[in-house]
Amino acid sequence: MHRTPHWSLEQLPDMDGAQFRQWQALLETRTGVCVSEQRQVYLQTSLGARMRELGMRDYQLYYEYVTEGISGALEWSALVEWLTVRETSFMRHRASFDCVAQFLAQRQSAVSDRPLQFWSVGCASGEEAYSLAIVMEQSLVASGQKRRDYGIWATDISQHALDQARNGCYPDRRLGGLGEREREQWLERLHNGQYRVVPALRDRVCFTRLNILELAQAPIRDLDIIFCQNLLIYFRRWRRRDLLNQLAMRLAPGGILVIGPGEIMDWNNSLLERVPDDRVQAYRRRDSMECLE
Ligand SMILES: C[S@@+](CC[C@H](N)C(=O)[O-])C[C@H]1O[C@@H](n2cnc3c(N)ncnc32)[C@H](O)[C@@H]1O
Incomplete structure (x- = not known):
């Protein structure tokens, strides 16, 4: 060279x-x-x-x-x-996390016999995955359950972002959409002025490197929630559709796929129905019986 x-x-x-x-x-x-x-x-x-x-x-x-x-x-x-553009923050699009909270309120009783599984696709430095963990913990409290097993996959192409995510330390400006009480409960203030996600949340998330173009090789499936925001916007429309179709196949029946509002306009998938909430772009996978109707 x-x-x-x-x-x-x-x-x-x-x-x-x-x-x-x-x-x-x-x-x-x-x-x-x-x-x-x-x-x-x-x-x-x-x-x-x-x-x-x-x-x-x-x-x-x-x-x-x-x-x-x-x-x-x-x-x-x-x-x-x-x-890669890695801009992100906690609860970046609050309405999407509210949609997740509503979904979980029903899902927890509908699926009682196995751990719930979530996936943050294009997770950057981890704020999105930890936000999902916070919503899940809040949902557990709201439903009066003491403990329920759940796990979150979080994947990205950037090794540096994943290192930051595993470390779980963030400056104030990244806490964006968190309320005051959420900050106090889920983050510890460090001596250097940064905030660290509490171990109870860090233990729930498994960060791993995945290029979304190699999705077919990922052994992640039967998901209750797939959260994929601000990644597909950088892709051509045919590729967005192709990847969304692949993600739809990874949902468990009744599970939801949440993308960013307006990230795709002209896409339908017969496995899915749109979640009726204008503030978000989310789709629910029909149960197998519904598909036969
Ligand atoms: C703008 S961030 C979005 C972070 C988060 N999802 C959010 O909405 O706040 C986009 C992320 O996609 C990742 N990315 C870009 N191309 C990718 C690919 N082919 N496979 C996986 N991740 C990719 C980038 O490294 C970056 O962390």
């Missing part, structure tokens, strides 16, 4: 059209994320940040480096950290 010997603050040259298309295609093939031409500057800035770290200035040489051999594969996993 051709490198200048030290980290450089020098501005990189602009990408030409062919270079942009080459990088755009690589990112989309490997992650599903589609960067439109209007966002070329974003791609260039993110790539440039990593290239400057390496002391590289040539997009073509860097492309060849990333796409060749084992060192290329290792470099790709480092680069992905620069290319």
Whole structure:
């Protein structure tokens, strides 16, 4: 690899059209994320940040480096950290979590003989998964149950995000949608001013790396809740539909799939019915008997 010997603050040259298309295609093939031409500057800035770290200035040489051999594969996993948008917060879209709470109020009695299973798909640094755990704990209290077994899968392509998620420490600005009492109950204030999720919630979540394009290989199924927000918006519409169809198959009968409002407009799946709540975009998997009707 051709490198200048030290980290450089020098501005990189602009990408030409062919270079942009080459990088755009690589990112989309490997992650599903589609960067439109209007966002070329974003791609260039993110790539440039990593290239400057390496002391590289040539997009073509860097492309060849990333796409060749084992060192290329290792470099790709480092680069992905620069290319993914990982913005998130606790209870980011509150109405969606209210919908989960309503669902759980019924689900807990409907499914009494097995642990409930949830999945946060594209969980970033974990706030969404912990928010689901909070809603579940609140639902247990509301239903008067002392204990009920449940577990949360939380997956993302970014190793760095998953490390942060397992650590469970957050600055104040990430606590966003939590009420004052929720903060006090579920987070401990640390000496450095950050907040750490209490062990009772951390123990419920299993964070693991998964590229959603490799969904077929994931052994996660029979879910009561699949929560997938602000991930599919970066994908082309045909891919959103394809992935949503695959996620629908992973729901247990009666389970719900919650996506972000407006994330897809023209999608139907005969296994599912829309949850009648205008504030959210959620779908319930019909029971097998309903499908036969
Ligand atoms: C904007 S965050 C959304 C976080 C959270 N779901 C929320 O709504 O607040 C999008 C996440 O999707 C992840 N991501 C992007 N492409 C992915 C892929 N192909 N497979 C799995 N995760 C991916 C990113 O790493 C990032 O953490």
